[in-house]
Amino acid sequence: GKKVIIIGAGIAGLAASIRLSIKGFQVDVFEANSYPGGKLTEIIMDGYRFDAGPSLFTLPEQIDELFALAGLKTEDFFRYKRLEVNCNYFWEDGARLSAYSDLDKFTKEVAYQFGEQPENIKKALDKSAYIYKYLAPLFMHRSLHKWSTWLNKKAMASYFRIGKFGLFHTMNQANQRQFKHPKLAQLFNRYATYNGSNPYQTPATLNIIPHLEFNKGAYFPTEGMHSITSSLYTLAKQLGVNFHFNKAVDKILVKDKVAIGIQAGGKSYDGNYILNNMDMVTAYKTLLNEEKQPTRLLKQPKSSSALIFYWGVKKVFPELDLHNILFSKDYAKEFKAIFKDKDIDDDPTVYINITSVQKANDAPEGAMNWFTMINVPNDQGQDWEYLKAKARKAIIRKINATLHTDIEPLIEVEQILDPIGIATKTSSANGALYGNSSNNRYAAFLRHPNYSSKIKNLYFCGGSVHPGGGIPLCLLSAKIVADMIPKP
Ligand code: FAD
Incomplete structure (x- = not known):
């Protein structure tokens, strides 16, 4: 049969592997990490579980569609429910608002x-x-x-x-x-x-x-965001997709302007089509470094990144829901710091995602798992050790002033993810969360297409290419690509 090689088991790579396998291809996925999901993964430590990356789930019908294509029922693999409160908003002056769905x-x-x-x-x-x-x-x-x-x-x-x-x-x-x-x-x-x-x-x-x-509507997968990854991975395997973990691809093999295979761990693997789910910028610089570079696209400004403190907090705050925002006083100033000064404002907007509100076993009794995040600039070589220490202080001040608490002594476990960590874990350029930024009215046109116009049989999916970042768009990129690759 005809073979597709997918580089990367991010959410788009997983969805594409399912679609292409159903379309009749033999599909092999090469993943640098030891686990699938890329940014959509989880962290487990000392009785706490955290969704490591995305926390907001919309358009669940996109997942349903993948199971339906395979002739299966979503609920046998994956369950979700609509939220009654989309988000709780807090301001330091005492104002509060629940965004009911x-x-x-x-x-x-x-x-x-x-x-x-x-x-x-x-x-x-x-x-x-x-x-x-x-x-x-x-x-x-x-x-x-x-x-x-x-x-x-x-x-x-x-x-x-x-x-x-x-x-x-x-x-x-x-x-x-x-x-x-x-x-x-x-x-x-x-x-x-x-x-x-x-x-x-x-x-x-x-x-x-x-x-x-x-x-x-905003939804919550009843087993956490990570169950999006784990259920799609289960489905892909059931369909016969071959996964190769701990296998970073080093090169996309191109002959006479046609992609013919990949090289990983010193070995070559041939494929009729190569689908790249790795960050597009990094892919050109590493896997395609001998090919013509789309210089203008590679230079586009990237989206922002994030700084996350995964905190096990040994107290239950009844005013907090699954999604919580503690707003900054001066939003314009905060964004100027991020996008112009590439810095972190002293008064950042703090997002706290607490899955234990919905899924009790994500934290021990009487405790909560706080995914505490602020938006930060992408990595431009800043001194992240300095910025992280400064941000941690600013976040703690913000939480204490807004929720009238003393949070620091309640933090019993901590792990930190910064833009450098995001880049290392998923090779995303500058640790940006969503590929190129959309700060420009032409941004939609400044994304890499879902195929290469220079190299035949080379395709692209994932957050760094069309239509963009975030789970819903990544899943759409998988659909566009799978429809584009001709039936075997
Ligand atoms: P990625 O997740 O980027 O994965 C790419 C994969 O390719 C990785 O597994 C990587 O290891 C692998 N790879 C890279 N290089 C190689 C190589 N050479 N060989 C083999 N494999 C390789 N989105 C939302 O919709 N809602 C949210 O609430 C949200 N919040 C976010 C919060 C954080 C902290 C982060 C980090 C992201 C968030 N996002 C959110 C964005 C969302 O996570 C991404 O847009 C999406 O997961 C990207 O998927 P992807 O398919 O592009 O692949």
Whole structure:
């Protein structure tokens, strides 16, 4: 049979292995780590379990689709439930807000807390749904780099609406206009960080993101985020995909401008198609260093990174939910620090993800597993030891001032992940979480296509290529690629 070699068992690599195996290929996945999942993995220490990377799960139907394609029922492998509270928001001045997934309940809560008209929120979310309706089929579900994407009825419908997609002003400008209360503008500005962008630069088009959380819903996999990886890995193996762990690929073999195989651990493996799920920038610099480089794409600014403190906290805070945000006082200043100064602000917005709220055995009795994260610049050679110490202090101050506690003595276990760690674990360029940044209205066009236009039979999936980073887009990249590779 015809063979596909996939480089990397990240979420996109796993999904592509499933699709291609169902399509009739023999699929071999080479993974540098000893485990699958890349950024979507877990950490276990001293009675605590943490989801190491992504914590927000939307569009579960994408996972359902993979099991359905295999003729199986998702619930036999993977379970999830819709959240009743999407996120709890806290400000240092004492303001608090629960973002209920029930829209009426949420708008009532906002009206009560901030005096914001429910209509303003409903309008904003309708706008978000509108952008999604017209742009998703064009920019997310297909390759941008094939004429057929641009020359069809759906595309035409979008061209006529171009003025309404917010391409010509920033997300912050749109949200300042939309909401009376500055805290609500801040809340909606935060969605820019879902793909590592800056709300003060990125086009208002990214207001597409709240549509996923509010209109389509936020979910929690009942066995934690890592069960997305483990269930897809189980499915792939059941379909006959061969996994080679601890096998870093060193080179993509190219002959007469055709990809013909890979080299790993001094051995060559041939394949009819090569699918790269490794970060595109690193792949060009290492696996394809003898080939022509897409210089302009490689130089694009990257998205932000993250600094995470995995803390075992020996106390239960009833006011905290699965997702919690402790907002900074001056959001503009915080983003200037991240994107302009490549620094960390003294008053960062702190995100705390606590899976033990939903999955009790993730922490010992009377304790919580805190995934405590701030957005930070990607790695530009900063002094991370210094920045980490500074950030830890700032985060602890923020938590104490906002939750009126003394958190430090309650931390009984700690592990830290910084941009360098993210780069080392998954070879993502500069430790960026989402590949190229979207701080530019042309960003969608400045991503690498899902195939190589120079080297035949070489394809790309994952967060560093089209359509972008984050689990939903990574899964779409797998779909686009699997549809593109001709049936064997
Ligand atoms: P990656 O996860 O980047 O994996 C690539 C794989 O390739 C790795 O396993 C790596 O070891 C392997 N590899 C690299 N080089 C080689 C080689 N030479 N040979 C063999 N294998 C190789 N997304 C969301 O949707 N929601 C969130 O809440 C969210 N939060 C995040 C928080 C953090 C801290 C991080 C780090 C990411 C977050 N993301 C989130 C982003 C999301 O995790 C990524 O977009 C997504 O997981 C990337 O998947 P990928 O398929 O591109 O592969």
